[in-house]
Amino acid sequence: xxxxxxxxxxxxxxxxxxxxxxxxxxxxxxxxxxxxxxxxxxxxxxxxxxxxxxxxxxxxxxxxxxxxxxxxxxxxxxxxxxxxxxxxxxxxxxxxxxxxxxxxxxxxxxxxxxxxxxxxxxxxxxxxxxxxxxxxxxxxxxxxxxxxxxxxxxxxxxxxxxxxxxxxxxxxxxxxxxxxxxxxxxxxxxxxxxxxxxxxxxxxxxxxxxxxxxxxxxxxxxxxxxxxxxxxxxxxxxxxxxxxxxxxxxxxxxxxxxxxxxxxxxxxxxxxxxxxxxxxxxxxxxxxxxxxxxxxxxxxxxxxxxxxxxxxxxxxxxxxxxxx
Amino acid sequence: xxxxxxxxxxxxxxxxxxxxxxxxxxxxxxxxxxxxxxxxxxxxxxxxxxxxxxxxxxxxxxxxxxxxxxxxxxxxxxxxxxxxxxxxxxxxxxxxxxxxxxxxxxxxxxxxxxxxxxxxxxxxxxxxxxxxxxxxxxxxxxxxxxxxxxxxxxxxxxxxxxxxxxxxxxxxxxxxxxxxxxxxxxxxxxxxxxxxxxxxxxxxxxxxxxxxxxxxxxxxxxxxxxxxxxxxxxxxxxxxxxxxxxxxxxxxxxxxxxxxxxxxxxxxxxxxxxxxxxxxxxxxxxxxxxxxxxxxxxxxxxxxxxxxxxxxxxxxxxxxxxxxxxxxxxxxxxxxxxxxxxxxxxxxxxxxxxxxxxxxxxxxxxxxxxxxxxxxxxxxxxxxxxxxxxxxxxxxxxxxxxxxxxxxxxxxxxxxxxxxxxxxxxxxxxxxxxxxxxxxxxxxxxxxxxxxxxxxxxxxxxxxxxxxxxxxxxxxxxxxxxxxxxxxxxxxxxxxxxxxxxxxxxxxx
Numbered sequence: 031x032x033x034x035x036x037x038x039x040x041x042x043x044x045x046x047x048x049x050x051x052x053x054x055x056x057x058x059x060x061x062x063x064x065x066x067x068x069x070x071x072x073x074x075x076x077x078x079x080x081x082x083x084x085x086x087x088x089x090x091x092x093x094x095x096x097x098x099x100x101x102x103x104x105x106x107x108x109x110x111x112x113x114x115x116x117x118x119x120x121x122x123x124x125x126x127x128x129x130x131x132x133x134x135x136x137x138x139x140x141x142x143x144x145x146x147x148x149x150x151x152x153x154x155x156x157x158x159x160x161x162x163x164x165x166x167x168x169x170x171x172x173x174x175x176x177x178x179x180x181x182x183x184x185x186x187x188x189x190x191x192x193x194x195x196x197x198x199x200x201x202x203x204x205x206x207x208x209x210x211x212x213x214x215x216x217x218x219x220x221x222x223x224x225x226x227x228x229x230x231x232x233x234x235x236x237x238x239x240x241x242x243x244x245x246x247x248x249x250x251x252x253x254x255x256x257x258x259x260x261x262x263x264x265x266x267x268x269x270x271x272x273x274x275x276x277x278x279x280x281x282x283x284x285x286x287x288x289x290x291x292x293x294x295x296x297x298x299x300x301x302x303x304x305x306x307x308x309x310x311x312x313x314x315x316x317x318x319x320x321x322x323x324x325x326x327x328x329x330x331x332x333x334x335x336x337x338x339x340x341x342x343x344x345x346x347x348x349x350x351x352x353x354x
Numbered sequence: 355x356x357x358x359x360x361x362x363x364x365x366x367x368x369x370x371x372x373x374x375x376x377x378x379x380x381x382x383x384x385x386x387x388x389x390x391x392x393x394x395x396x397x398x399x400x401x402x403x404x405x406x407x408x409x410x411x412x413x414x415x416x417x418x419x420x421x422x423x424x425x426x427x428x429x430x431x432x433x434x435x436x437x438x439x440x441x442x443x444x445x446x447x448x449x450x451x452x453x454x455x456x457x458x459x460x461x462x463x464x465x466x467x468x469x470x471x472x473x474x475x476x477x478x479x480x481x482x483x484x485x486x487x488x489x490x491x492x493x494x495x496x497x498x499x500x501x502x503x504x505x506x507x508x509x510x511x512x513x514x515x516x517x518x519x520x521x522x523x524x525x526x527x528x529x530x531x532x533x534x535x536x537x538x539x540x541x542x543x544x545x546x547x548x549x550x551x552x553x554x555x556x557x558x559x560x561x562x563x564x565x566x567x568x569x570x571x572x573x574x575x576x577x578x579x580x581x582x583x584x585x586x587x588x589x590x591x592x593x594x595x596x597x598x599x600x601x602x603x604x605x606x607x608x609x610x611x612x613x614x615x616x617x618x619x620x621x622x623x624x625x626x627x628x629x630x631x632x633x634x635x636x637x638x639x640x641x642x643x644x645x646x647x648x649x650x651x652x653x654x655x656x657x658x659x660x661x662x663x664x665x666x667x668x669x670x671x672x673x674x675x676x677x678x679x680x681x682x683x684x685x686x687x688x689x690x691x692x693x694x695x696x697x698x699x700x701x702x703x704x705x706x707x708x709x710x711x712x713x714x715x716x717x718x719x720x721x722x723x724x725x726x727x728x729x730x731x732x733x734x735x736x737x738x739x740x741x742x743x744x745x746x747x748x749x750x751x752x753x754x755x756x757x758x759x760x761x762x763x764x765x766x767x768x769x770x771x772x773x774x775x776x777x778x779x780x781x782x783x784x785x786x787x788x789x790x791x792x793x794x795x796x797x798x799x800x801x802x803x804x805x806x807x808x809x810x811x812x813x814x815x816x817x818x819x820x821x822x823x824x825x826x827x828x829x830x831x832x833x834x835x836x837x838x839x840x841x842x843x844x845x846x847x848x849x850x851x852x853x854x855x856x857x858x859x860x861x862x863x
Contacts, residue, residue, distance in 0.1 A: 210463040210471075217449045217460050224447040227411060228461030228511075229432030344450070352411070 035176065039183040041300050046184070046192060047258055049296035051076065051250040051267075053195040055274035056281070056288050057202050058246035062108075064206065064283060065239030066219035066345040070126030071111055072247055073271025074133030079104040079251025081137035084151040084262035085144065087158045087255075096256045097160065097249065104248025107133070108240040116236045119349035130271075138264045151255070151262040160257040162187040191253045198246070203285040215239055219343035222350040232350045247271075269326075276329045283343060291332075298325045360423025362387040362550040363408065363439075363519050368417030370403055377403045379574040381417070385519075385567070390541060390551045392561040392582065395571035396594055396793040397764060401554045402444070404571075405521045409441040410434040421519070435461075440512025444523040444554075446504050450497030454490050455479070458511050475514065482513050486543050487536070502533035509540065520544065521552045526560060530649045531821065531854035538564055556594075556794070558587040558601075559822075570594055595795045605805045608829040611640035613676070614782050614813035615661070620670035622653070622660040629668065630656040632837035636815075638782065643804065643814040645828030645845070647821060649857050653837040654817045655699055658786050661815070662696035663689040664704075675781060690719055695780030697771055699787045699817065705771040706759045713741035713755035716774050744773035749799065765796035772800060776807055783807060786817045801827060821850065835859040 055072045062069035082103035087096025107129050114125040138149030145151055165186040172178045206212040218225045218235045226232050250270075255262045273295055281288030302324040309315045363385040370378040378400045385391040393401045406412040408419055410428040419426050421437045428434050434441075448457050455475060464471035476492060483489050488506045496504055505525065512520050522541075526534040541551055541564065553565060561568050562582060570578040570593040578593050591599040615638040622631035630653040638644045648654050659665045661672070663686030672679045674692055686696070698704040706715050717726055717737055726736050741755040748769040750762070759767055768788065775783065788804065789797040804827060808814055818824050824831055824845070831843040833856040841856050 208468055210466045210468060213456060213460060213463065213468060217452065220451060221447070221449045223445075224449050224457075224460065227409075227431050227441070227443065227447040229430060229435050230461050 035179060037304075039179060041297075041304060043183050044300035044303065045293060045297045046188075047296075048299045049292045050189075050192045050195045050258070051253045051270055052274045052277060052292040052296060053289055054191075054198065054246050054250035054253065055271055056278045056292055057195075057198050057285065058104075058243040058250065059275055059278045060202065060206075060283060060285065060288060061215070061239045061246070062243040063278065063346050064219045064343055065215050065236045066222060066343055066348065066350070067111070067115055067236055067240060068122040068126065068347040069111075069243060070123055070275065071107065071129035071271075072243075072274055073267055073269065074126075074130035075104040075107045075244060075247035076251040076254070076271050077133040077137055077265075077267045078107055079248035080255040080266055081141060081151070081251070081262045083248070083252035084154065084255035085141070087154055088145075088151050088261070091155075091158050093158055093160045093256055096158065097252045100252030100255070101245045101248035104246070104251060105241060105244035108244025108247070109237075112237050112240040115349060116233050116240070119351060122347050122349075134265065137262065141262060141264075149264045154256060154260045158256070159260060160190050160252070162189050163193070189253070189257045191249065191257050194249070195253075199285050199289045206285065211238070216343075219345055222345050223352075226350070226352070236350075250274075273325070273329065276333055279342075280332055282341070295325055295329065298328050359387060360420070361385055362422060363552070364420040364423075365404060365408065366418040366420070368404060368407060368419070369415045370400075370407060370412065371415050376574050378407070378414070378417075381571070381574075381576055383569045383576060383579060385550055385552060387422075387550050388545060388548050389566040390545050390553060390564055392565035392568040393552065393554045393571060394556060394558065394561055394568060394590060394594055396556065396795070397791060398573075398793075399571040399594070400574040401571050402523055403574075405441065405523060405552065405554055408434065409439060409521060411441075435515050435517070438516060438518040439521065440515060440517030440519070441521040442505065442508040442512065442523065442525060444527065446501075446508055448496045448504060448507060451495055453493050453495055454499070454507050454510075455492045457496050457507055458514050462515050478514060479510055482510060485547075486513075486540055488513075488540060500533075501528045502530070502536065505529070505537065506540070517549075519550045519552070521554070523554045524556070525553060526555070526557065528650070530857060531850060532858055534560075558590050561590065562587060572596055591794055595793075597795075599794055600798055603801045603805060603826040605827075606809070608642040608808065610642040610829070611811060613637055613639050614674070615815065616673040617661075618671045620657070620660065620672060621668040622656045622665050623668045624656055624665070630837055631660065633670065634834075634837070634839055636832060636839060638813040638815050640781075640813050641808060641811045642829045643808050643816055643827055645816045645818065645824040645831045646834050646839075647824045647831055647843075647853065647857060648817075648819075648834035650819045652834050652857075654834050655786065657834070658696075658699065658784050658815070658817050661689075662686060662694065662698065662784050664698075687719070693779070693781035695775035695778065695783040697768075697775050697783070697785045697788060699790070701764075701767055701771050706767060708760040709758055711756050711758055712745070712750070712762070712770055713738045715759050715770055716741040716744055716755070718774065720774075720778070744770070744777055747777070748773045748803075763793075764791035765793045768792050768800065769796065772803065776803065780812060782813045782815070784815050784817075787819065788816070789818075789820065789823060797823075821853065825850075833857055 055076055059069045059072050079100040083096040083100025086099030087093050111125050111129060114120040115122045141151055142149045168182055168186045171181045206216065214225065214230060214235055218232055222232045254266055277291035277295055278288050280291040302321045305321050306318050307315060361384040366382050368378050368381045381404045395401045403412065407414045410431045410433050419428060426437050455472060458479060459471055459475055464474060479492060488510055490503050490506050496507055525537060529537060545551055555561060565582045568580055568582050569576055570590060572594060587601060591601060617634055617636045620631055620634045621629060624630045634657060646654050656665060660667055660683060663684055667681065667683040702708055726733050738755045745753045750766050750769045788800050804814060816827060825848055828845050831845050832839045833841045833843060833853065835857060836859060843853055
């Protein structure tokens with residue numbers, strides 16, 4: 031009993047850790063795609079954010095400057111995307127892929143040039159990583175069965191960015207559905223011509239959305255390299271940007287369902303780590319490669335079969351050109 | 355001496371170029387306060403362009419715009435809105451998933467959260483609805499509303515922003531006669547409250563019925579500014595086209611022959627599975643035109659598509675020249691082989707491949723005809739010759755078979771489709787919206803060709819949302835509502851009011 035609880039808690043703890051960057055990146059995509067700009071470049075922006083966060087944190091020794099640098103990295107690429115797609119009406123998928131390819135090459139190249147450690151940043155000391163937040167009352171609650179361990183494992187010593195990701199969901203929901211900015215954002219993703227004729231700037235709104243997207247992806251990258259990890263390594267996002275995009279679609283471009291989609295993907299990921307090398311009843315040990323396929327298999331299945339009709343924002347992917 | 359009241363809206367020598375196309379050439383017009391002003395002209399005459407410039411949606415290449423006698427620098431819709439100008443565009447500028455309230459608020463939210471603005475808008479809209487007869491359900495998503503209600507939302511949007519001058523671009527294009535009447539009542543009420551209205555239209559009947567003054571435009575220029583009371587339809591048509599136009603279709607009584615098409619209890623589902631045609635019986639004989647009147651979306655499109663082989667039959671029987679078709683229907687290719695010509699409703703999407711050249715479009719569906727094929731490759735010369743002959747016969751301009759279909763105006767695109775379908779001696783011709791978006795001059799031509807085809811002894815089934823067209827062309831008119839034929843009307847001496855009620859499902863034939 032006690033053992034099963036511990037196992038479950040460890041699994042949930044791992045789920046939360048994996049889910050955090052997914053949630054941040056998926057929300058980043060939500061802002062961008064709700065505004066009508068397809069954001070397939072989440073992966074690249076996240077990777078760039080991870081690199082600049084680790085590099086700045088190492089050089090300055092200050093994790094907060096690292097976080098800022100990571101967000102600035104994501105922002106810079108988001109603005110490139112905006113310049114190509116909003117200002118010049120370029121193809122959004124092509125621009126997003128270009129950003130991904132750029133990031134995959136650029137981050138290790140810069141790392142090699144600056145740190146000469148084979149495309150990585152040096153390991154970060156504890157003081158250069160974002161802190162975990164201790165919670166009061168761990169001792170007091172420790173004696174209580176179930177609640178004690180749950181509090182200790184899941185709530186206490188949780189990283190700041192985990193809380194940030196969690197808070198970002200209700201905030202996004204509020205912004206999207208209760209604020210003036212959100213109304214305009216949703217409108218520009220559905221019908222930019224209506225926004226234009228209402229006397230608002232389509233390009234301005236899309237740039238604002240991209241700025242938020244860039245900052246959030248940078249934050250997601252920083253989580254990987256200076257909160258969860260202790261330095262940047264080559265390809266450390268490993269497809270999380272695409273997974274976040276899938277979660278966004280599975281969540282039908284809505285904040286809460288997107289959070290649950292992220293948690294689901296993260297849970298299968300945590301589960302596959304747990305299942306590696308463990309013999310299952312009836313089946314025996316499954317080769318690691320098959321187990322590692324789990325999250326991706328689930329993505330394909332969910333997106334192919336269970337989403338129902340996921341209706342994307344109507345103007346998503348379409349550059350806005352005034353008709354005459 | 356009384357000070358003259360300056361006009362509410364005035365343009366002085368406005369010019370606009372789209373590339374090499376001089377869309378507005380020294381356009382000057384003046385709209386007195388508290389009047390309804392009509393702007394008429396054919397497609398491409400520049401009437402929407404000048405009003406888009408007034409609204410700030412387009413930037414002029416020269417000229418002046420004055421509101422209440424003061425020159426106005428309009429850099430965008432925001433400036434126009436601030437000057438009290440509102441516009442209802444031809445294609446509504448609405449966000450479909452948004453509620454009516456959200457659509458009205460967009461751009462005029464009144465604060466950075468929505469709560470306060472929503473409460474204020476709700477009160478204000480209720481007042482406007484009461485004063486002008488602009489009732490809409492505020493909390494319904496706009497996409498679920500009928501088009502007439504969507505249009506009222508657009509008008510509410512403008513009034514909520516305090517518009518004193520309201521521009522409406524082709525406001526009745528999508529409305530039933532009843533909805534149009536409702537709209538006209540609203541517009542007159544607005545005028546009586548001192549608002550100034552500008553109506554862009556190509557329907558002369560509306561000009562005569564509604565406006566106080568009218569500006570006629572042709573090829574980017576103003577050709578006349580007249581008081582509506584001093585003119586009539588024939589004179590306006592002549593000004594628009596630049597020559598005398600026959601507005602009425604000239605035809606002899608039909609001499610119908612053998613039955614060509616017989617439909618019994620036909621049912622058709624649209625691609626989403628909804629049953630749109632729900633048991634239709636009809637007959638078309640050789641040498642007659644049978645028209646189907648109805649508000650768009652009542653199954654006429656699906657009926658035409660099923661008979662043209664684009665949708666399968668879901669039930670019922672169809673006989674063509676006395677031969678029973680298979681129960682599921684036939685594909686378009688087999689039907690073409692049986693002598694069925696089909697001018698689809700949506701020429702851009704279905705009737706043409708807009709990226710293909712005119713001559714390629716002229717043989718769509720007939721590309722395997724030996725006449726256009728060498729041993730291995732298409733005989734381009736034969737294809738081009740065929741297209742040139744059709745262009746000559748149908749007066750397609752420009753007469754260039756190599757030009758992509760997208761490079762032709764709507765009327766000329768339609769002529770390319772009509773030529774392809776009519777010049778292959780079809781026993782039965784299915785025609786959907788033959789003159790949608792087509793100029794008056796071309797309409798006259800298309801109507802004459804259809805009547806000529808009838809007189810050759812062909813059977814024609816016509817679907818159109820233009821009531822005048824249905825009544826003018828058809829020998830018999832069937833009214834369709836909610837997937838069924840609800841009655842038959844004799845087009846000669848038809849009572850338009852009763853026809854309108856039948857189209858709205860409120861009266862039986």
